Amino acid sequence: MTLEKTGAKNPLNILEVSASGRRSESISRGLTQDIIDALEIRYGYIELTRRNLGDGVPFVDEGWIAANFTPDEERTDEHRAALTGSDALVDELRRADVVVIGAPIYNFGVPAVLKAWVDMIARARLTFRYTANGPEGLLKGKKAYIVVASGGVPVDSPADFATPYLRQALQFVGISDVEIIAADQLNKAADDTIDAARARIAEIIHTAPALDSRAA
Numbered sequence: 001m002t003l004e005k006t007g008a009k010n011p012l013n014i015l016e017v018s019a020s021g022r023r024s025e026s027i028s029r030g031l032t033q034d035i036i037d038a039l040e041i042r043y044g045y046i047e048l049t050r051r052n053l054g055d056g057v058p059f060v061d062e063g064w065i066a067a068n069f070t071p072d073e074e075r076t077d078e079h080r081a082a083l084t085g086s087d088a089l090v091d092e093l094r095r096a097d098v099v100v101i102g103a104p105i106y107n108f109g110v111p112a113v114l115k116a117w118v119d120m121i122a123r124a125r126l127t128f129r130y131t132a133n134g135p136e137g138l139l140k141g142k143k144a145y146i147v148v149a150s151g152g153v154p155v156d157s158p159a160d161f162a163t164p165y166l167r168q169a170l171q172f173v174g175i176s177d178v179e180i181i182a183a184d185q186l187n188k189a190a191d192d193t194i195d196a197a198r199a200r201i202a203e204i205i206h207t208a209p210a211l212d213s214r215a216a
């Protein structure tokens, strides 16, 4: 059942976060596009925001820390300016129903720009909060697809620090419904691996539940 068939008026809001340093020939970018295409076919009506981290991501620095740890009502104009980039990244993540992340493994972990993105979106009081029972993620009800591409490291092997890190980081802000699409060990048999990743995308999106709750 598509959104159009259910009569939904709201589009499925998709945020694509791309971390590959490559603009062309990137396997992870190709597969995130495949996911977006499959979601569009499945749900009929999408709104897409592309966040290409290669265009630049702010880093945590002294001004950001001072601003972030100052309560909102006490922030100066300087504090607000220091948080502008981070606020924009949080806003687009909050608006998203579905987050599609393209994550190559670089030196056993995530690319530095993706770590910087996590640092920008993990915001106390906005995306998580501290409770008597520990931290609680505030971004509930979202779905994430993560394409993990690697040359030699198998996804979820002891040398893969990217996949568990991303699961943990998303879970921390409340996104626990996460599908991993492995495009790993591409140095071995790239075509077979990419075919298998595409087949998995087709399978998981075909079997995803209809978003009838969006049909209001």
Ligand SMILES: Cc1cc2nc3c(=O)[nH]c(=O)nc-3n(C[C@H](O)[C@H](O)[C@H](O)COP(=O)(O)O)c2cc1C
Pocket (backbone or CB within 6 Å): 020, 021, 022, 025, 026, 027, 028, 029, 103, 104, 105, 106, 107, 108, 109, 149, 150, 151, 152, 153, 154, 185, 186
């Ligand atoms: C700087 C850099 C570091 C990399 N480090 C690793 C690594 O530690 N382990 C691995 O299996 N592959 C590593 N690779 C290979 C990439 O994960 C692989 O080429 C992947 O396809 C890159 O994603 P992309 O095709 O979307 O650009 C590295 C590639 C680059 C450019």
